[in-house]
Amino acid sequence: MTPTTIKRINWVGGIFTVFTVICAILWAFPIYWGIISSIKPEDEVIRPYIELWPETLTFEHYWFALTETQIGTWYINSIVTAVGVTVLTVSTSLFAGYAISQLRFPGRTALWWLILASFMVPTQVLIVNHFVLMADLKMLNSWAGIILPQLIHPVIIIVYKQFFDQVPKDFREAAAMDNASEWDILFKIYIPMNWGVTTALSIVIFIWAWNAFLWPFLAVTKTEMMTITVGITQVFDAFGVYYARQLSAAVLAGFPVALAYLLFQRRVTQAITLSAGIKG
Amino acid sequence: MSEISLNNVCKSFGGVQVIDGISLDIESGELVVFLGPSGSGKSTLLRMIAGLETIDEGELTIGGKRSEHLAPGQRDVAMVFQNYALYPHMSVRENMAFGLKNIRMPKDEIERRVNDAARILEMDALLDRRPAQLSGGQRQRVAIGRAIVKEPAAFLFDEPLSNLDAALRVRTRVELAELHQRMQSTMIYVTHDQTEAMTLADRIIILNDCQIEQIGTPMDVYLYPNSRFVAGFVGSPGMNFLQAELSGTAGKQQAKLGDGSQIELSVDLGPGAYELGIRPEAVRVSATPAATTGTATVVERLGERTLVHLRLEDGTELIAQDGGHSEVKPGDLVHLTFDTSQLHLFDDKGRAHHAK
Ligand SMILES: Nc1ncnc2c1ncn2[C@@H]1O[C@H](COP(=O)(O)OP(=O)(O)OP(=O)(O)O)[C@@H](O)[C@H]1O
Ligand SMILES: [Mg+2]
Numbered sequence: 001m002t003p004t005t006i007k008r009i010n011w012v013g014g015i016f017t018v019f020t021v022i023c024a025i026l027w028a029f030p031i032y033w034g035i036i037s038s039i040k041p042e043d044e045v046i047r048p049y050i051e052l053w054p055e056t057l058t059f060e061h062y063w064f065a066l067t068e069t070q071i072g073t074w075y076i077n078s079i080v081t082a083v084g085v086t087v088l089t090v091s092t093s094l095f096a097g098y099a100i101s102q103l104r105f106p107g108r109t110a111l112w113w114l115i116l117a118s119f120m121v122p123t124q125v126l127i128v129n130h131f132v133l134m135a136d137l138k139m140l141n142s143w144a145g146i147i148l149p150q151l152i153h154p155v156i157i158i159v160y161k162q163f164f165d166q167v168p169k170d171f172r173e174a175a176a177m178d179n180a181s182e183w184d185i186l187f188k189i190y191i192p193m194n195w196g197v198t199t200a201l202s203i204v205i206f207i208w209a210w211n212a213f214l215w216p217f218l219a220v221t222k223t224e225m226m227t228i229t230v231g232i233t234q235v236f237d238a239f240g241v242y243y244a245r246q247l248s249a250a251v252l253a254g255f256p257v258a259l260a261y262l263l264f265q266r267r268v269t270q271a272i273t274l275s276a277g278i279k280g
Numbered sequence: 281m282s283e284i285s286l287n288n289v290c291k292s293f294g295g296v297q298v299i300d301g302i303s304l305d306i307e308s309g310e311l312v313v314f315l316g317p318s319g320s321g322k323s324t325l326l327r328m329i330a331g332l333e334t335i336d337e338g339e340l341t342i343g344g345k346r347s348e349h350l351a352p353g354q355r356d357v358a359m360v361f362q363n364y365a366l367y368p369h370m371s372v373r374e375n376m377a378f379g380l381k382n383i384r385m386p387k388d389e390i391e392r393r394v395n396d397a398a399r400i401l402e403m404d405a406l407l408d409r410r411p412a413q414l415s416g417g418q419r420q421r422v423a424i425g426r427a428i429v430k431e432p433a434a435f436l437f438d439e440p441l442s443n444l445d446a447a448l449r450v451r452t453r454v455e456l457a458e459l460h461q462r463m464q465s466t467m468i469y470v471t472h473d474q475t476e477a478m479t480l481a482d483r484i485i486i487l488n489d490c491q492i493e494q495i496g497t498p499m500d501v502y503l504y505p506n507s508r509f510v511a512g513f514v515g516s517p518g519m520n521f522l523q524a525e526l527s528g529t530a531g532k533q534q535a536k537l538g539d540g541s542q543i544e545l546s547v548d549l550g551p552g553a554y555e556l557g558i559r560p561e562a563v564r565v566s567a568t569p570a571a572t573t574g575t576a577t578v579v580e581r582l583g584e585r586t587l588v589h590l591r592l593e594d595g596t597e598l599i600a601q602d603g604g605h606s607e608v609k610p611g612d613l614v615h616l617t618f619d620t621s622q623l624h625l626f627d628d629k630g631r632a633h634h635a636k
Contacts (some may be wrong), residue, residue, distance in 0.1 A: 031575065083334055168363070168365070170361050170363055170364050170365035172369065173332050173352075173359075173365070174359075174361060174365035174367075175359070175378075176331070176332065176351070176352040176353060177331075177332075177352050177353060177357075177358065177359050177379070178353060178378050178379030178382055178426075179351075179353030179354070179382040179383050180353070180378070180379075180382050181382075184382060188378070189367060192369040193367070193368060193369055195369075
């Protein structure tokens with residue numbers, strides 16, 4: 001390799017680095033702005049020019065969000081509904097994906113096309129139907145009402161089917177020779193061989209469900225049934241909206257998800273490489 | 281008593297008849313090898329016995345029990361897969377115990393069997409490892425261990441050595457033979473490698489085009505092949521095939537080769553054109569003028585013997601065998617003798633007729 005080619009490669013690498021750094025700043029700036037605004041006094045927040053650091057540090061907005069609102073209840077609602085959505089979506093998709101991938105039954109292909117087709121339909125299109133349905137079932141303002149319409153994630157079934165398709169058929173045959181029932185094959189072989197997928201999907205669904213706004217906003221009118229994303233909109237008092245207070249509530253709302261991701265990030269990557277290793 | 285018997289079994293895949301009425305008896309304690317080229321139906325036949333492929337028609341008896349309708353796990357056979365199919369997320373111990381747990385065998389019995397198998401296969405130290413932490417040869421052993429713990433009526437192997445490197449393959453082959461000696465268990469072994477078949481088998485079943493071509497002991501199959509196909513498939517280097525014109529009367533016949541030379545022989549056949557087969561070890565280099573002459577093209581020195589590739593005067597190619605200290609060099613003109621008791625003639629249907 002000549003010195004010039006080394007230089008050229010460094011050039012490309014340098015440009016790429018600069019580009020990624022710019023993207024990262026663009027992406028991270030709103031978060032930074034939200035966090036520092038939440039620790040500024042309200043009058044500093046509404047100043048018409050940009051200040052990258054607060055003049056006076058204050059945690060009064062956090063104090064307000066934690067003591068003057070029902071944030072504790074909202075947290076509980078968010079946890080229950082997000083965990084519920086995650087567990088139910090993963091378990092149903094798991095069975096559906098397995099059945100379509102591994103079992104032979106009449107209507108299998110039709111079912112598969114149906115699932116693929118429903119993947120094309122954005123859930124927002126169905127939101128009015130969901131609302132009417134939930135109202136008829138008297139499930140508005142309940143955990144079940146928040147959870148049920150959020151269980152529609154055909155993509156999870158598709159991902160599971162794809163992964164189960166890739167498991168070499170030898171394992172299935174070895175298990176059949178080992179007297180394993182269909183149940184054993186799913187729970188003792190296919191799922192453990194694909195733990196990485198289940199972990200990754202669970203985290204992704206949990207984050208979706210935690211961040212969900214539109215549906216919980218429609219499904220709930222009572223303050224004490226709100227999830228935290230919806231609850232943020234309630235952080236005002238007789239004098240109107242305080243941006244810093246809302247931002248502090250938003251930071252509190254995002255905190256558990258950020259924490260969960262930070263904690264599991266290594267596991268997710270690890271899990272994905274592990275399940276890729278099985279296939280090798 | 282025969283341990284496994286197939287009676288007129290048939291199998292088709294999507295309307296295409298693949299196995300068409302095969303019958304076969306395998307004795308208790310016997311190691312039978314299904315030998316044949318790729319696509320000859322070895323795996324299909326084995327998988328029909330295992331229960332991994334359904335049997336469309338015919339009967340299958342395993343250990344005296346009609347089995348064609350039983351689920352794979354209930355047939356009292358254990359299978360070793362070509363790719364081992366060890367469950368990657370389970371330790372070696374769990375891999376071996378899995379099948380036993382599924383039939384709710386008591387814990388201490390499972391423990392005993394796993395430990396016994398580990399001792400037989402000398403892999404006590406590996407029991408707590410995952411398959412990913414094992415070498416190819418060790419995985420192979422675990423796969424065999426997983427079969428042994430079931431104490432089945434028969435073991436089924438589908439090309440179990442094909443994923444090992446050459447040296448390990450030879451070693452494992454010997455170990456398998458030893459294991460069979462020690463356990464005296466019935467085994468069916470599928471391979472397309474005729475050396476494996478010759479070294480391991482009590483009986484070889486040669487398949488061609490999903491038909492049984494010949495059943496016999498390795499030496500039977502080697503010395504008295506039924507057909508042109510078997511003669512060509514068994515033995516390495518392969519049998520020489522030459523065009524020959526047979527004349528004379530029974531008891532004193534001559535086969536005239538393409539280069540005009542004559543070989544005296546005795547075979548139950550009328551005059552006519554045949555294909556003549558003779559193994560390299562029956563074609564010898566002679567110091568004095570003999571049946572015919574050929575020009576050496578390649579000389580392969582294998583140590584204890586030498587293979588001499590020759591071209592006869594009419595261009596026919598032939599391999600002869602000479603001693604380890606052969607002095608033949610490429611380009612030499614050499615005299616050849618044929619051992620006339622080891623000649624085979626093949627008629628136009630490929631049927632073999634052995635010289636006396
Ligand atoms: N699932 C299947 N569907 C259709 N045809 C099949 C199927 N399995 C096997 N066959 C056909 O049956 C015939 C025998 O195949 P089989 O796998 O038994 O051969 P084999 O002797 O084991 O070959 P190899 O040495 O390559 O493993 C082949 O012609 C093959 O194409
Ligand atoms: Mg095969």
